[in-house]
Amino acid sequence: MxxxxxxxxxxxxxxxxxxxxxxxxxxxxxxxxxxxxxxxxxxxxxxxxxxxxxxxxxxxxxxxxxxxxxxxxxxxxxxxxxxxxxxxxxxxxxxxxxxxxxxxxxxxLPAPARAGAIAQCDVTIPAGPTGMPPEKTSFFQALNIATKIARGIIEIISDVHLLTVGDKVNASQADLLNKMNIFPFSYxxxxxxxxxxxxxxxxxxxxITKEELLAKFSRAVSAVASVSLAIGYPTAASIPHSIINGFKNLLAVALATDITFDAAERVKQMLATQRANVSAGVISASQEELRTAGNEEEPVEKEESDIDLGAGGLFGSDDDF
CATH class of the missing domain: 3.30.70.1730 (Ribosomal protein L10, N-terminal RNA-binding domain)
Known part of the structure; x- marks a missing residue:
């Protein structure tokens, strides 16, 4: 074909x-x-x-x-x-x-470092054998990497911080990482x-997560409600607060006067019940205190005859006469 x-x-x-x-x-x-x-x-x-x-x-x-x-x-x-x-x-x-x-x-996917690439992360070459023969020593010396020869293999003496995030990879660094089969970046x-x-x-x-979005929206609504209440300009965010504040004012007037309405009447009944419970609790506590005080016995003072006057020490023993 x-x-x-x-x-x-x-x-x-x-x-x-x-x-x-x-x-x-x-x-x-x-x-x-x-x-x-x-x-x-x-x-x-x-x-x-x-x-x-x-x-x-x-x-x-x-x-x-x-x-x-x-x-x-x-x-x-x-x-x-x-x-x-x-x-x-x-x-x-x-x-x-x-x-x-x-x-x-x-x-x-992981990829070898290339000359001219920008480092995505910090790159550190670990200490230890490199697997390279001794004739490659000059290669490490050009990069100021301290090495030694052990059993016919170049060994890096200590960890080497080769690249920092944002650094531009040069040809020598890329060549070293490739020779050591280190693929530090992924693309x-x-x-x-x-x-x-x-x-x-x-x-x-x-x-941005759903939770973060809801939190930001909640803070924005709260800010709008605060500004609207401060300047007296009604908005969808402030109207519920205005209604609640108005209800609180009506309830305060009803509690202070004989004026009443269904919601105020329920609150008045609740307050009356609470006062009655508090009063009953105070009376019960007072009665308990009186009962406890009546059962307490007065401490018996010790008679003088029972007090040790140290007679033996005062008049001396029979042997002194």
């Missing part, structure tokens, strides 16, 4: 159709960064998202052109044009954005922006 090579124009037309189909089929878009992601890894991500999302990668110039032509039909997609820069792609979905983001994170599709219902927001929004 002879494979027919498509022209560049045909490939662009096909990509345009796929992009428009994704826009009309899905309501949510994750804009992802694909730096250091290989084609095999991308194929695995597509497989994991099958039936739940569609991934589209392409040249930025072509994507901008497509977005420009579809503005008349989908005007809110114009907001994406300024963000089409760098090695990016689109993940179209109707599923939960958090669930799709979690799948992307799960498909990260995958990283969500940078979220596009939903014509709104664009950063990927950090996806990290």
């Amino acid at each position: 002879v494979k027919v090579e498509r022209s560049k124009k045909e490939r662009k037309s096909e990509y345009f159709d796929r992009f428009i189909s994704a826009v009309t089929s899905y309501s949510r878009v994750l804009i992802v960064n694909a730096d250091n992601v290989r084609s095999k890894q991308l194929a695995q991500v597509r497989k994991s998202l099958r039936g739940r999302a569609s991934i589209l990668m392409g040249k930025n110039t072509l994507i901008r052109k497509i977005l420009g032509t579809m503005i008349s039909e989908f005007p809110h997609y114009e907001k994406l044009i300024p963000h089409i820069r760098g090695n990016i792609g689109f993940v179209f979905t109707n599923d939960s954005l958090n669930a799709i983001r979690d799948i992307l994170v799960e498909n990260k 995958g599709l990283k969500v940078v922006l979220v596009f939903e219902d014509g709104l664009i927001y950063p990927a950090s929004i996806l990290d």
